[in-house]
Amino acid sequence: MVPGSRPQDYPDYFVFAFPLSVDAWDRYAVEALLPPGLAAAPADPAWEIRRLAARLVQERPDGPPAEVLLALRTLNQALRFVAVRYFRHDNPGSLDRGRLWAARRLGDSGVAGVLGAFVDLYPPLDVRAGRSDTPGFLGDRSGPLTGDDLATIELLLLYLNVGNPAAAPASPLFADDALRQRVSYVPFVTIFEDYLAEHEAPGSEGVSILQLLRAPLLASPGSLFGQLAYIRDHWGHLLPDDLLRGLQLALDVLREIDLHRAAGPGGPAPVLEFGPGRAGWQDDRPEPEAFSNDAAWMSNVVLIAKSVHVWLDQLGKRHGRPFTRLDQIPDQELDRLAAWGVNGLWLIGLWERSEASRRIKQYMGNPDAAASAYALHDYRIADELGGEDAWRDLSERAGRRGIRLASDMVPNHMGIDSTWVVEHPEYFLQLPHPPYPAYRFDGGNLCDTPGVGVRIEEGYWNRSDAAVVFQRVDEGSGQARYIYHGNDGTSMPWNDTAQLDFLRADVREAVIRVILDVARRFPIIRFDAAMTLAKKHYQRLWFPAPGDSGAIPSRAEHGMTREQFDAAMPLEFWREVVDRVAKEAPDTLLLAEAFWLMEGYFVRTLGMHRVYNSAFMNMLKLEDNAKYRQTLKNVLEFSPAVLQRFVNFMNNPDERTAIEQFGKGDKYFGCMLMMVTLPGLPMIGHGQIEGFTEKYGMEYRRAYWDEHPDEDLIRRHERDIFPLMRRRSIFSGAEHFSLFDFEGDGGWVDENVFAYANRGPEGKALIIYNNAFDRTSGRVRLSSAINTGSAEQPHLVRRSLAEALDLDTSAGTWHLFRDHLEGCEYLRSGEELAGDGLHTPLNGYQARALVDWRTVRDADGSWARVAAMLRGGGTPDLGRARRRLQLEGELAEVRSWFPPALLSWLEAAAVPAPAGTPAARVAGPATGPGKTKKPVTPAVPATLTTPITPITPPLPDQPRELDDLPEGLAAWARALHQLPATVAALAADPGLGARTRDDLAGWLLALPGSRGLEIAYAAAVLRTVRRPGEDRRLPRAPVPPADADLVAEDLTTVLRDWSGHDYQATRDTRLAEAVALGNDAVRSLAAGRAAWLAEALAMPAFANAAGVHVHDGIRWLGKEDLESLLQVLLIEALSLPPTNDGAGQAARITALFDARDLILAAAARAGYQVDVLIAALAGPGPA
Incomplete structure (x- = not known):
């Protein structure tokens, strides 16, 4: 506290300035708190007052905190100063006249009795020390004020204190019960006050002195803070500088406890403002423009965060084997990140961690916990992660894929048992004694280094308190230091960390050297809690200027003026860091985790390459859209270059996950789209792409929730987000x-x-x-x-x-x-x-x-015609839309080759076989995994010998539109129409053999409902466009082969209009396109060769028709798609010209169906995995 703060020549009456009864002296052993002899009141009794408060709290848990007693001391100092000034200078002699007036009413003995009882029960320091007694003190006339005068003033102040509701918590120190019982002191005060009000000149404020002294108490009856603020605002011109400083300090220490009692979740994120007039702007603290230049690669970084222990655990589960080292991370996982568009990998938790931190967290309830990733023992890669060699291996492999590794650097603090705490305890903010006397450090030693004791305060172990310091003891000398925990002032101290003292030049230099060492190993550095080391906030937290305290308890007493602080820390630490890194470790991207409305300052003046933009997450999550738009506008109106230096994210490791905050639907993807398309650096959270919802603590060794990647979510990222991530150069700049x-x-x-x-x-x-x-x-x-x-x-x-x-x-x-x-x-x-x-x-x-x-x-007006056709709408391909208009007549002609009546005519040809015929009793193609068509057993030979009558149900007459088709197409349509009857006749021919007839009958049974004949016809039409002249029986289409896709689109439309089924029409078109390209496949199938499938599946149209798709990195076939495709290919194959040799015909048909059955059975055995099937068909066996 500020020394002095009492009127000149005014002796110390009460040792702590506030009234102190003889009962309190004895009850709380006050003398034991003071230097021997009680020679004088301590000039700065803050420590003694804290110890006194601890004794009150020990007796009564709801007793006043030390900050209340410190404030009460200052309040009494101010009241005393004003009272003495009045009685000595403004109205000298009024004390004598007042006592005489009271004696006329109470008698001389009554007044003397009151003053004597007061001195007995509230002894001044000299009486308590035995240097005087009550009569001697009251009779003293040696000073400017007599003993009677002093006793009268202090009696009046006692009366005010007792009647002050805000002072009630401290009433055990000065309760007036004993005084009231012994004398009538209240009537004395009342008479004295009445006299002063009626007969003496008013005080300097125009009211009686007692009214003036009571004014702060009436203005804010329940708050010492309010009373002191009143005195500052209304009496400031009356008080000396030392008392004003003490007054401000008292307000600051009260603010500390008020802020921490009210600590809780922060309010809504404020709009970012820039330039003079914004919140926090200080005209005397210059903010010049000093951006750091980006290296070419920096602008397009896309960063993903991975909590390294949790990631290794998840990779182990994914790959079915344990992963514990960095060099065990599989190449395919790095390939996956690179394919997504990620080129920066932030590994959280690389460094050697504090063993004390691990013990604390395990004791507090998580026996599986590691140390916090931000309570570091030293800056070397952790041995349990494989050390420097494992890091180097991962770094090289990631680099080959264009991925740069990022590391945390934690400049603000170290672990409480770190190398620096052991070897350089002087580096840390500390006191020679605990800031609060109630602190106890009786627990076990958390430091493994011999000769050093490290203990955290007992309140952490029993969850009763969150001490701001820990104890570090040199067990050789016994020297104890009380080192502050790291703290950003927003919640509780980080009890496994030790706060570095950045007022020391040697500490700043040591930290910069560590940063340079990290920069030589990692091209991207993320500075944790960087805002705490900006001069403005480092002073606010640890050496607060008058009126700016309250962030961290006990630090108000160590405050500095702005001038004092600037002398101790003349330069911004971060500006020194940026300049040194640019000189000694260039090509390093420096990324600051900074909040508190300092985003622009960090990049524009301090020179960081990137700074966190938490407004993005907070405002978009809450749909404070106007506020975020205003933030963007403010940036653009001040300095657009700031915008491209923001780090935009949807969750930070210590926040709720992106999925929990934004969901998995359109809102998530809209905000994710903004994140990857706004200028700046997009940062993706751990597990965000996979849809994980567990929030991973910084001490987690593994994921505790059994979560599996959401494949649908990943696929939507792959479709909507990653292609844009890979084009960051469009979006990253702000120019x-x-x-x-x-x-x-x-x-x-x-x-x-x-x-x-x-x-x-x-x-x-x-x-x-x-x-x-x-x-x-x-x-x-x-x-x-x-x-x-x-x-x-x-x-x-x-x-x-x-x-x-x-x-x-x-x-x-x-x-x-x-x-x-x-x-x-x-x-x-x-x-x-x-x-x-x-x-x-x-x-x-x-x-x-x-x-x-x-x-x-638009030289020919075709684009205007396209625009008129679309009427503002979209189309999958504008070039095709324009080409469609240019080929309008030609396409119309080809569409005329698909008359609905023709399709219905072909559909009617594939009617079911009549009941009782062998075709109705023969199983069709395989329908289940691993199953093949069962041959008819010898027990029913009649099915092979009963003649099959050609299909005879009445068929529709040949459609009139058939005559309008080109001759080749008309002939093909007639052949397809006749094919079922031809196959039925073949199935009844005993000369073909039982097996061949069985295959044909089964195919015939599967034909109705397959739309195979219509698809085969459509394939022929597509072939006239895609491969004109290949089949001389077919006409040449008027549409060029390059525009065959337009014909396929029209085919889909025709089939949809005819069938009424959109999906079915699209699927049938895919089958027709595959068959149109697949003459080689048809001939190979007809020749009984199954291995052609590998080559066929390499053609996109064929693979599309077979339902090929990728899931979990594996190519799969669609079972039903494959069966439908083979059915249509069989139509084409069966339509090939027959051989004259009956035996040869039977062999050809048998080989055809054998190839089909081989493919279906092999596909089932392969589990419909494309690559497994191709390998099986390429191996030994029929080909």
């Missing part, structure tokens, strides 16, 4: 970034919609996202203000959408672009984009990612 208002159709700005444009070397993009449940509609036309000047000399401009995307807006110019999320392409004229912008409706949480912009000149 061409523009933020737009979304002008709703009603003329208002929809603050829920984020619309922004950007461009880079790989193209340009417009992103639009509605972060709200409600549907909306509007246009993107004009950007918000953008500062193209400097922060000091701003030049604000607004860009039209066309300007932002650098679009040609001249007449006849059209712009094509693709919605990456929807898969459609769109077309707008340059004139429309320049004037009206882009209009779009948006469902709740819908996003649009408009990329792949390209410009065309």
Whole structure:
């Protein structure tokens, strides 16, 4: 506390300035707290007062904290100063006159009795020390104020203290019960006060002195803080500087306990502001522009976080073997990250951790816990992770895949048993005694180094308190140090850490050397809790300026003025770090975890390459969309370069997971889209892509929840997000970034919609996202203000959408672009984009990612025709849409080759075989895994010898449209129509043999409902386009082969209109396309060769028809798709010209069905895995 703070020549009456009864002296053994002899009151009795408070709390748990007693001391000092000034200077002699007035009413003995009883029961220091007695003290006339005067003033102050509700917690120190019982002191005070009010001059404030002294108590009856604040605000001009400083310090220590009693979750995230006038701006603390330059690779970093122990545990479960070392991380996992578009891997928990931290966490309830990843023993790769060699192996393998490793650096603190605590205890913030006397350090030693004792305070073990210091003892000399725990002032201290003292130049240099060592090993460094070391906040936390305390208990008493602090720490530590790294370890990306509205300062003035942007997560999660849009606008109006230095994330390791905060639906993917398309650095959380919801503590060795990757979530990332992550150069910079208002159709700005444009070397993009449940509609036309000047000399401009995307807006110019999320392409004229912008409706949480912009000149008017046809809508391929218009007549002619009547005619030809015929009794093709068609047993030979009558049910007459077809197609249609009857006749021919007839009958039974004849016809039409002239029996189509996909689209439409089934039409078209390309496959199948399938599946159309898809990195076949494909191929094969030799015909048909059965059986045995099936067909056996 500040020394002095009492009127000049005024003796110490009470040792702590507030009244202290003789009972309290004895009851709380006050003399034992003071130096021997009681020569004088301590100049700064803060420690003694804390010990006294501890004794009160020991007697009574609800007793006052030391901060209350310290404040009460200051309150009495101020009241005493004003009282003495009045009685000595403003109205001398009034004390004598007042006592005489009281004597007339109470008698001389009454007044003397009151004052004598007061001195007896509330002894001044000299009386308590035995240097005087009550009569001697009261009769003393040696000073400016007599003993009677002193006793009268202190009696009045006692009366005020007893009547002060805010002082009630300390009442055991000065309760007036004994005084009331002994004398009538209250009537004396009342008479004395009445006299002063009626007969003496008022005080300097125009009221009686007692009214003046009572004013702070009446202004804030229940709060010492309020009373002291009143005195500061109303009496400041009356008080000396030392007392004002003491007053401010008392307010600061009260603020400490008020803040920590009210500690809890923070409020909503504030809008980020920049420049003069913003929150926290100090005109006398310059913030010059001093950005660090990015190396070429830095701009496009996409970082993913992995808690290393948890990741190793999860990889072990995934791969079926334990992983504990960095060099055991499989290449395929690195390949997977690289394929996603990740090029930065942040490994949390690499360094050697504090053993004390592990013991604390295990004792506190998690026997499986490791030490915290942020309570470090030393900066070397942990031995349990394989040490430096394992790290080097992983680093090299990741580097070959374009992935740079990132590491934490924890500059603020070390573990409580770290190498530095053992070897350099002077590096840490400390006191020679505990800041609170109640602290006890009786637990076990947490340090394994001989001769050093490290103990945390007992309250941590029993969960009763969160001490701000731990004890470090040199067991040789017995010297004890009480070192502060690391602390950011937002919650409890980090009880496994020791706070470094950055006022020491040797500490700053030692930390910088560690940073340089880390930078030589890791190209990306994340600085944990970096904001705590900015000068502004380091002073606020640990050496608070007057009026700025309260963050960390007990530190108000160690405060400094701004000038004192600047002298001790003249430069910003982070500026020193940035400059040294740039010189000694260049090409290192420095990333700061910094909050507290310091984001712009960290990158623009301190020179960090990147800084956390927690507003992104907090505001989008809560849908505070207007606030986040305002944040972006503020950045753009101040310094757009700040925007490209933000780290955007949807969860931080100590936050709830992204899935828990954002879900797994459209809102999650909309915010994820923004994260990977805004300027800056996207940071993906551990398990975010896989959909994990467990929050991994920094001490976790493993995942405790049995979670499995959400494959659907991963696939949607692969479809919607990763392709854009791999194109970060479009989005990462801010030079061409523009933020737009979304002008709703009603003329208002929809603050829920984020619309922004950007461009880079790989193209340009417009992103639009509605972060709200409600549907909306509007246009993107004009950007918000953008500062193209400097922060000091701003030049604000607004860009039209066309300007932002650098679009040609001249007449006849059209712009094509693709919605990456929807898969459609769109077309707008340059004139429309320049004037009206882009209009779009948006469902709740819908996003649009408009990329792949390209410009065309409409020389022939075809693009205008396409735009008129689409009427603002999209199409999968604008080039095809334009080509469709150009080939409108030719396509119409080919469509005429698919008359619905023809399709129905072919469908009717595949009627079921009549009941009782062998075809109705013979099993069809294999339908289950590993099953093949069962041959007819000898027990029923009649099924092989009973003649099969050709199919005779009445068939529709030949459709009239058949005559309008080209002759080759008409002939093919007739052949297909006759095929079932031909096969039925063959199945009845005894000369073919039982097995061949059995195969044919089974195929015939499966034909109805397969649409095989219609698909075979469609394949022939497609073949006329894709492979003109190959089959001389077929006509040449008027559509070029390059445009065959347009014919396939029309085929799908025809089949859908004819059947009424969209999916079935799409599937049938895929089968037709495969057959149209598969003449070789048909001939191979007809020749009985099954191995052709491997080559066929290499063709996309064939693989698509066979239902080939990828799941968990494995290619799979669709069982039903494969069976349908083989059924249609059999139609083609059976339609090949027959041989003249009956035996040869039978052999050909048998080989055909053998090949089919071999494929189906092999596919079943392969579990429908493509690669396993191909290997089986390529091995020994029939081919």
